[in-house]
Amino acid sequence: MASEHDLPPQTRIGPWGRHATRSVYRNPWIHLREDAVIRPDGNPGVYGVVEFSHIAVGVVAVDDSNQIVLVGQHRYPLNYYSWEIPEGGCHKESDSPEQAAARELREETGLEAKRWDYLGCLALSNSVSDEVAHLFLARDLSHGPAAPEPTEILQVKWISLKEACRQVLEGKITESISIAGLLRARHFLEREKSGLPKTEYRREV
Structure with missing residues (x-):
């Protein structure tokens, strides 16, 4: 030994x-x-x-009525249909997570946001991989045309943040970036509404 x-x-x-x-x-x-x-x-x-080679990003986009946008698509590895927050990634040596988040939100939903808040990072499968995700809250939204990638067949729907979090807790939304993003967004907005200090999330796991 x-x-x-x-x-x-x-x-x-x-x-x-x-x-x-x-x-x-x-x-x-x-x-x-x-x-x-x-x-x-x-x-x-x-x-x-x-x-x-890429850093993952996830965006919780919330409108003035506290509705959030979800993107539906079939996920190849597990062979199931999944409703998720807008997600994507950027190469570690190219653009920033903030730039990637804005790009993915625009490409998948056609939305652009004037107000952004950082919701922290995640280690997605730390027993076997180094993959990290960064989460963002997007507000002050405007609508435009979506431009998904050729490999993406997407559906988009709006539901309340409260309903989305209920679906997380009931196991109807199962994708990890979406689960963390939705719960952190609710926590962030509740603190903001109560006048409590903004949570300062770390940018490294």
Whole structure:
């Protein structure tokens, strides 16, 4: 059994040790690597990690009547139809999450917003991937034409924020970015309405 003192400091990842890594698969969106590790119990093992080239974004767009927009589409990996807040992403080396959020909102729904608030970040699957999402609240909306990507067949509907949060709690909305975004938006708006200080969310997990 290896001791943690047998591993040079640069290979320590918390209680884990990493002494080798290899690339298994890569495409423009993800990179799968396999690390040879020393586990916290001191035994050797392997750990697969999915690295994402993009940062995810999600937008809760709220109008003056406290209605929010949801986007419906079929999700290929789980083969089911999902209602979600407008979402997308940006390459880590290109535009900012704020720019990506505005672009995705416009492309998927035709909406543009004059007022933006940050609702924090999420670690989406931190046991196997480094994917992170940033959440935004969009208000003072104006309508225009949508321009979804060719791979997207989308439906758009408006429901109250209260109803959307009820669907989250009843398990009808199951996508993680939407769940966190809707609940944080409700929390943010309730604090604002009560005159409480704005929640200052961290921009890193």
